Amino acid sequence: MVTELGHFALILAFLVACVQAVVPMIGASRRLPGWMAVAEPAATAQLLLVAGSFAALTHAFIVSDFSLRLVVLNSHSAKPLLYKISGVWGNHEGSMLLWVLILALFGAMAAWFGGNLPPTLRARVLSVQAMVGVAFYAFILWTSNPFLRLETPPFDGQDLNPLLQDPGLAFHPPFLYLGYVGLSICFSFAVAALIEGRVDAAWGRWVRPWTLLSWVMLTIGIALGSWWAYYELGWGGFWFWDPVENASFMPWLLAAALLHSAIVVEKREALKSWTILLAILAFGFSLIGTFIVRSGVLTSVHAFATDPERGVFILAILVIFTGGALTLYAARAGIMQAKGVFGVVSRESALVANNILLAVACFVVFVGTLWPLVAEMAFDRKLSVGAPFFNMAFTPFMVILGLLLPLGSLLGWKRGKVGRAMRQLAPALALAVAVGALFWTMQTGRSLLGPIGMFLGTWLICGAVIDILSKLGQSRDLRRLARLPRADWGRVVAHAGLGVTMAGIAGLMAWQEEDIRAASLNEPFTVGAYEITLLDVQRIQGPNWFADQGEVSVRKADGQGGEIAHLYPQKRTYPVAKMPTTEAAIDYRFLRDIYVVLGDRQQDGGWTMRVYVKPLANWIWGGAFLMALGGALSLSDRRFRVAAGARKAAPAKGVPAE
Amino acid sequence: MMRRLVTALALAASLSGPVFAVQPDEILDDPALEARARELSKGLRCLVCQNENIDDSNAALARDLRLLVRERLVAGDSDEEVIAYLVDRYGEFVLLSPTTGGWNWLLWAAGPLLFVAAAGGGAVYLRGRARADAPTEARLDADEERRLREILDRSDR
Numbered sequence: 001m002v003t004e005l006g007h008f009a010l011i012l013a014f015l016v017a018c019v020q021a022v023v024p025m026i027g028a029s030r031r032l033p034g035w036m037a038v039a040e041p042a043a044t045a046q047l048l049l050v051a052g053s054f055a056a057l058t059h060a061f062i063v064s065d066f067s068l069r070l071v072v073l074n075s076h077s078a079k080p081l082l083y084k085i086s087g088v089w090g091n092h093e094g095s096m097l098l099w100v101l102i103l104a105l106f107g108a109m110a111a112w113f114g115g116n117l118p119p120t121l122r123a124r125v126l127s128v129q130a131m132v133g134v135a136f137y138a139f140i141l142w143t144s145n146p147f148l149r150l151e152t153p154p155f156d157g158q159d160l161n162p163l164l165q166d167p168g169l170a171f172h173p174p175f176l177y178l179g180y181v182g183l184s185i186c187f188s189f190a191v192a193a194l195i196e197g198r199v200d201a202a203w204g205r206w207v208r209p210w211t212l213l214s215w216v217m218l219t220i221g222i223a224l225g226s227w228w229a230y231y232e233l234g235w236g237g238f239w240f241w242d243p244v245e246n247a248s249f250m251p252w253l254l255a256a257a258l259l260h261s262a263i264v265v266e267k268r269e270a271l272k273s274w275t276i277l278l279a280i281l282a283f284g285f286s287l288i289g290t291f292i293v294r295s296g297v298l299t300s301v302h303a304f305a306t307d308p309e310r311g312v313f314i315l316a317i318l319v320i321f322t323g324g325a326l327t328l329y330a331a332r333a334g335i336m337q338a339k340g341v342f343g344v345v346s347r348e349s350a351l352v353a354n355n356i357l358l359a360v361a362c363f364v365v366f367v368g369t370l371w372p373l374v375a376e377m378a379f380d381r382k383l384s385v386g387a388p389f390f391n392m393a394f395t396p397f398m399v400i401l402g403l404l405l406p407l408g409s410l411l412g413w414k415r416g417k418v419g420r421a422m423r424q425l426a427p428a429l430a431l432a433v434a435v436g437a438l439f440w441t442m443q444t445g446r447s448l449l450g451p452i453g454m455f456l457g458t459w460l461i462c463g464a465v466i467d468i469l470s471k472l473g474q475s476r477d478l479r480r481l482a483r484l485p486r487a488d489w490g491r492v493v494a495h496a497g498l499g500v501t502m503a504g505i506a507g508l509m510a511w512q513e514e515d516i517r518a519a520s521l522n523e524p525f526t527v528g529a530y531e532i533t534l535l536d537v538q539r540i541q542g543p544n545w546f547a548d549q550g551e552v553s554v555r556k557a558d559g560q561g562g563e564i565a566h567l568y569p570q571k572r573t574y575p576v577a578k579m580p581t582t583e584a585a586i587d588y589r590f591l592r593d594i595y596v597v598l599g600d601r602q603q604d605g606g607w608t609m610r611v612y613v614k615p616l617a618n619w620i621w622g623g624a625f626l627m628a629l630g631g632a633l634s635l636s637d638r639r640f641r642v643a644a645g646a647r648k649a650a651p652a653k654g655v656p657a658e
Numbered sequence: 659m660m661r662r663l664v665t666a667l668a669l670a671a672s673l674s675g676p677v678f679a680v681q682p683d684e685i686l687d688d689p690a691l692e693a694r695a696r697e698l699s700k701g702l703r704c705l706v707c708q709n710e711n712i713d714d715s716n717a718a719l720a721r722d723l724r725l726l727v728r729e730r731l732v733a734g735d736s737d738e739e740v741i742a743y744l745v746d747r748y749g750e751f752v753l754l755s756p757t758t759g760g761w762n763w764l765l766w767a768a769g770p771l772l773f774v775a776a777a778g779g780g781a782v783y784l785r786g787r788a789r790a791d792a793p794t795e796a797r798l799d800a801d802e803e804r805r806l807r808e809i810l811d812r813s814d815r
Contacts, residue, residue, distance in 0.1 A: 116809060235679055235714050242709045270787060344784045352784060356776045364769035371756070371765045379761050384703045386711065386754030393769050518682040599681075608682055 003068060006056020007147035010097075013049035013104065014137035016042050020107075020130035024123035028195075036123035043111035043126055046133065047104040054088075054101045057146055061088050067153040070094060070146050076159040076576050078544040086170035087160045092294065092310075093146035095173055099290075100136050102174075102181040106210075107133065110185055117206065124192035125185075132184050135317045143310045159544065159576040168228035172221055176248055179218030180286040183251060185210040186258065187283035190276045191325050194332045199272045204265030207279065209635055211262060215255040216631035222248050223624035234582035236595045236612050238508070238620055241390040246369045247289030250362050254282040257358035259631075260351050267413065268340030268348055273333045274355070280329060284322035285362070291318055292369070343415040350408025350416075354401065361397040368393065402456040402502055405495060406463025410470060424470060428462030443511065453506015460499025464492040487637040494630025497623045504619025513613040520606040524555075528613040530564070530594060531557045537598070537607055540570075547572040547583070550598040550607065554587060569598040593617040679714050681721070686728055695728050698740055702727070703754050711754055723752075 020042035027035025060068045061084050064077045074091045075084055083090075089098040107129040114122045140146070163169070189207045193199045225245070230238045239245065258278040264271040295311025342348040368385045375381045406428060410421040422429075436455030443450055469476075471484050513528040524533040536551040547570040554565040567585035574581070587594040592615045599608030680699075686692040699713035704720040712720040712727075723744070730740045744752050756762050798806065 116812075118805075237714060240709060338787065338790070340787070341790050342784075342787055344781075344788050348787070349780075349784045352780050356773070356780050360769060360773045360776055363772050367765060367768045375761070381760065382749060382751045383756050383762075384709075384751055384754050385756055385765070386701075386703060386709060388701050388755035389765075392755070393766065397769070397773070516680050516682055516685065610679075 002056050002059050003065065003147055003149075006053040006059075007145075009049045009056070010053040010137065010147070011141065013046050013053065013100075014134065014141060016046050016049060017130045017133040017137055020046065021127055021134050023127075025127040028120040028123040028127070031120070033119065036119055039123050039126035039130075040111040042130070043104070043107045046130070047108035050097075050101045050104040054097055057094060057097060058085060058088050061085065064157065066155070066157055067149050069148045069150050072150065072154055072157045074160050075157040076544060077156055078576075079159065079165070080543055082167070082170055083160060083165045086164070089173045089177075090160050090164045090169075093140070093144045095177075096136065096140050096144050096294075097146055098174065099177055099181060100133060100140065102177050103129070103133050103136060103184060106182055106185050110188070110210075114206075121192055121196055121198075124195055125188045128188040128191045129184060132188070132321065135321070139310075139313050139317065143313050156576075159574065162545070162572070162574040162577050162579045162581050163232060165544075165574075166228060166232055168224050168232070172224040172228060174221075175217050175224060176221030179214045179216075179221055179255070180248070180251060180289065182210060182214030182217060183255060183279075183283040183286050186214070186279040187321075187325065190279035191328065193276065194325075194328045197332060197335050199265070199276060199336050201266050201269050204262045204267075204272075204275065207275075208259060208262040208266060211255055211259040211279075211282075212631050212635045215252065215259055216628045216635065218248065218252045218255060219624055219628040219631065222252060223621050223628070226624075227621050230617070231584055231586055232581070234584055234597050235610070236512075236584070236593075236614055236617070238505075238617075241368075241387045243369050244289075244293050246365050247292045250285040250365055250369075251282055251289060253358050253362040253365070254278060254285055257355045257362075258282050260354050260358075264340075264348055264351050268342065270338040270340040270342070270348060271352070271355075272336040272338060273329075276333070276336070277329060278355070278359075280322065280325045284318070284325075285366075287314070287318040287322060288366075291315055340414075342413070345411065345418055346416045347408065347411045347413045350404065350411050353404055354408065357397050357401045357404075361394055361401075364393050364397070365390065398502070399452065399456065402460055402498070405498070406459060406467065409463070409467050409491065409495060424466055425463060428459055428466055431462055432456075432459035447510050449506050450510030453503050453510065457499045457503025457506070460502065461496045464496035464499070467495070468492045485637055486633045490630045490632070490634025490637065492630070493633060494627045497626025497628075497630055499623070500619050500626055501623030504616045504621075504623055507616030508614055508620065511615045515609075515611045517609060518602045518604075518606045519609040520604070526557045527611045529557050530613065531555045531559075532596070532609075532611050534607060534609060537601075542572070544576065545572045545574045548598065548601075550585075550596075550609075552585065552596050552609075554594055554596075565594065567594070567596050569596045571598050571600075588618060590618065591615065679716060679720075680724065684721070684724055684728065686732065691728070691731050694737060695724070695731055698727055698731075698737060699724055701741075701754050702744065703752050705748060705752060 020039055024036050024039035024042075026032070027038070057070075059065075060071050061075055062081070064071065064075060064084070066072050070091060070093050071087075074094070075087045079087070087094075089095045107126060110129065111122075111126055114125070117125070186207055189203070189210070193203055222245075225248070226238045229240070230236055258275065261271050261275045261278055265275050291311065291314045294314055295308070340348065368390055371385045372383060375383050406425055407418070407421055410416075410424055411418070432455045435458045436451045439454045440451040468481065468484065468488060471488050472478070472480055515525070515527040515532075517525065519525065519532075519534045521534055521536065524531050526532070531554070533553045533555075534550055535553055538549050538551075540547050540549045549568050549570045552567040552569060553563055554567065555561070555563055565587035567587060569585035570583035572581045572583055573579070582597050582599075585596045592613055595612040595614055595617075597610040599610065601607055680696075686695060696713060700711050702712045702723060704710045704712045704715035704717050704723065706719050707715045707717055710717075710720075712723045726744070727740055730743055735743065741753070750757060756765060758766055
């Protein structure tokens with residue numbers, strides 16, 4: 001019964017979205033206030049209906065209703081509650097329902113918080129948002145219905161892929177989708193502005209919070225996914241340049257570019273037409289990402305669906321929306337005239353450089369991801385484009401970006417002076433060179449990766465410190481730091497976070513130590529500066545798995561001091577899904593992780609073991625967290641709260657609390 | 659017959675446990691050769707996996723390839739000869755870093771080319787902005803004046 005209500009609510013949401021797509025758009029072009037006003041209640045109604053539908057599906061998973069096909073395929077009665085819930089979006093149909101739920105959520109938020117938008121712009125934004133919604137509701141209802149019943153329900157389910165039964169991955173898709181789908185609002189704003197024929201500083205200010213929000217969510221989502229891969233897949237890799245990872249990385253890069261270029265629109269009324277283009281492309285890349293993941297066209301670990309019907313449907317959505325928006329852009333871009341005048345050396349031009357680097361980096365990832373497909377179709381060559389290509393082709397642009405960033409963020413608006421900025425940055429540069437040189441002499445190999453990473457990390461972090469100190473002006477009164485605008489804090493925290501991540505990636509890739517051996521019980525062996533002993537291995541039983549669990553003791557190799565860590569790596573088997581997983585045991589520390597994996601039993605009674613010492617591993621995600629934190633700080637800045645005033649003015653409309 | 663096949667497959671699936679990526683018994687005694695083998699392995703694709711190199715992969719085929727790489731190295735092949743041998747046997751699909759041959763130069767050049775073009779475009783744009791006349795601010799029309807007052811009033815409250 002609940003399931004049928006959910007199904008029905010989804011169909012109703014589709015119909016409401018149809019109305020919301022058409023009526024306000026006509027209203028806006030004919031200036032009919034009543035027609036335009038349809039958008040807001042429609043957006044709220046859409047959200048309530050989809051939320052009801054999603055709740056119904058979640059209910060079916062929680063009570064393990066095995067008359068539902070989706071529940072049978074992706075759940076099991078013995079599964080812990082958290083994974084019953086995350087099972088809702090751990091599959092194609094459910095994840096698309098989550099996608100439309102978030103789409104409706106953003107639409108409703110735009111309706112609630114858009115009180116200070118010109119009425120026609122607001123109506124058009126909500127209408128475009130609803131058009132995207134219509135396409136995806138249709139996709140779900142016609143090709144991927146999650147509410148299909150089975151005639152003869154089985155006794156129990158087939159369980160969720162064990163790799164997905166993990167806290168990191170339980171929350172990875174929702175964050176990623178919040179980011180992907182959040183960009184739909186920027187897209188709607190761009191298209192509405194093109195129809196409206198007007199892009200001004202106010203437009204830049206309206207779009208920026210949405211971009212920031214999406215970018216923060218994407219950052220968290222990507223970091224969670226990468227962290228999950230690190231501890232779950234069993235060899236501590238954190239990024240594989242897998243097509244599906246690239247699918248989330250491309251919108252991230254473009255969103256980063258967009259949130260910087262929107263600053264120029266807001267402050268200087270320049271780069272308007274480029275910013276509109278970026279807003280269209282950012283969401284376009286979200287759709288490409290959805291297409292890559294959902295169609296399985298570039299086969300990879302995450303492709304749940306390999307049904308061509310779905311792929312073609314999403315491709316059609318992609319072509320219609322991106323193509324349509326780009327056509328509109330081509331027709332209307334001419335009307336956007338830049339107003340701001342600025343020198344070749346200025347904050348504006350630094351932001352242009354930022355945009356060029358991020359967009360080109362995104363393009364490299366895009367070409368690399370699609371090249372196997374192109375080569376096969378056009379030149380009949382079956383080839384692979386993997387990590388070595390991306391590392392080589394992508395990294396240089398990030399290095400240039402890192403080099404320019406501290407300088408750019410210290411240049412003045414309109415007309416900056418490189419000499420002045422460099423004088424301010426001299427201590428940072430000196431320290432960064434010293435750190436880089438120190439690591440160059442300390443390391444044994446000849447790889448430049450480590451020293452360059454350390455140089456960039458120091459340069460970015462110290463640059464951020466100098467950036468925030470420079471905001472104090474002449475007074476040098478540190479107490480004033482707390483009263484600086486949140487946007488300033490957001491900027492420096494995010495920029496420092498990028499430095500931390502770069503240092504972490506370089507440190508991990510350059511100085512990782514590894515040991516693979518058949519270890520006998522109670523026979524210590526040395527890995528790097530540590531002495532590892534396998535004490536015992538036992539068979540243990542979990543809720544829906546059993547495992548061989550090792551007991552490992554870690555000490556300093558020089559014999560000084562006591563035990564550093566006691567670790568329990570597992571080799572799990574999920575009998576229902578018939579799948580083994582490795583659960584690495586990791587001793588997390590600030591400067592290094594010790595990563596221990598247990599393998600198979602050897603004939604002589606020993607066990608295969610892999611032990612890694614991973615320097616600076618945590619910095620990768622710590623830096624990502626700082627970037628997200630910086631974005632959030634920026635988002636909480638006062639100047640984005642003009643909308644808050646509008647909310648207080650109109651409490652009667654039933655606006656929920658923040 | 660069919661049922662037995664299914665049982666056998668199920669059994670095989672449950673027993674083909676997590677074979678490790680690189681196994682202790684694969685490792686060569688000569689550390690220099692082993693280091694070369696590891697380095698080569700990172701650039702070679704496990705043909706039945708999804709975007710995994712043979713060094714990280716758990717698949718049985720990846721193990722075969724790893725052993726093959728080591729066999730060739732022990733036999734005295736140079737790195738290039740090992741790669742050539744594998745490409746000869748498995749096609750260029752095995753290379754994670756594609757060659758620059760044929761149209762592949764476009765893949766490698768795409769980023770740098772676009773960068774040069776974008777930097778050029780950016781430079782032209784910036785020079786244009788630097789030389790442009792300062793805009794004459796258009797006055798607000800009556801409607802805009804009213805909205806501005808509204809917003810200012812609201813944020814005062």
